[in-house]
Amino acid sequence: xxxxxxxxxxxxxxxxxxxxxxxxxxxxxxxxxxxxxxxxxxxxxxxxxxxxxxxxxxxxxxxxxxxxxxxxxxxxxxxxxxxxxxxxxxxxxxxxxxxxxxxxxxxxxxxxxxxxxxxxxxxxxxxxxx
Numbered sequence: 001x002x003x004x005x006x007x008x009x010x011x012x013x014x015x016x017x018x019x020x021x022x023x024x025x026x027x028x029x030x031x032x033x034x035x036x037x038x039x040x041x042x043x044x045x046x047x048x049x050x051x052x053x054x055x056x057x058x059x060x061x062x063x064x065x066x067x068x069x070x071x072x073x074x075x076x077x078x079x080x081x082x083x084x085x086x087x088x089x090x091x092x093x094x095x096x097x098x099x100x101x102x103x104x105x106x107x108x109x110x111x112x113x114x115x116x117x118x119x120x121x122x123x124x125x126x127x128x129x130x
Contacts, residue, residue, distance in 0.1 A: 027118030040112035044105060051101045058100075062093035 028036070066089045111121055 036115045
């Protein structure tokens with residue numbers, strides 16, 4: 001398992017040198033990099049604030065969607081077994097809201113990295129096949 005081609009998680013010298021070359025040659029000017037960083041910080045702060053303010057509303061919306069999707073069902077449970085359907089759906093709704101928030105933050109970070117690399121952001125609406 002400790003062979004040359006194994007993926008042990010260690011950084012190879014080739015990768016490290018390529019990474020340091022990319023890091024040493026900035027794709028954008030320092031002023032533009034500062035603007036992008038400021039934008040990313042501002043957008044992340046706004047996303048965090050909106051998440052904090054709207055988390056309960058979003059959770060309730062997701063709960064309603066899950067409840068409507070699941071609908072009425074016949075329950076086959078042994079006597080004495082508990083199945084707290086509401087708490088299960090609320091946990092699932094909370095998980096969906098957290099996942100959506102994490103995806104939003106990842107999108108902001110991905111956009112900032114692309115801009116810092118000098119790449120152009122593409123609109124998802126213009127992609128063929130969507």
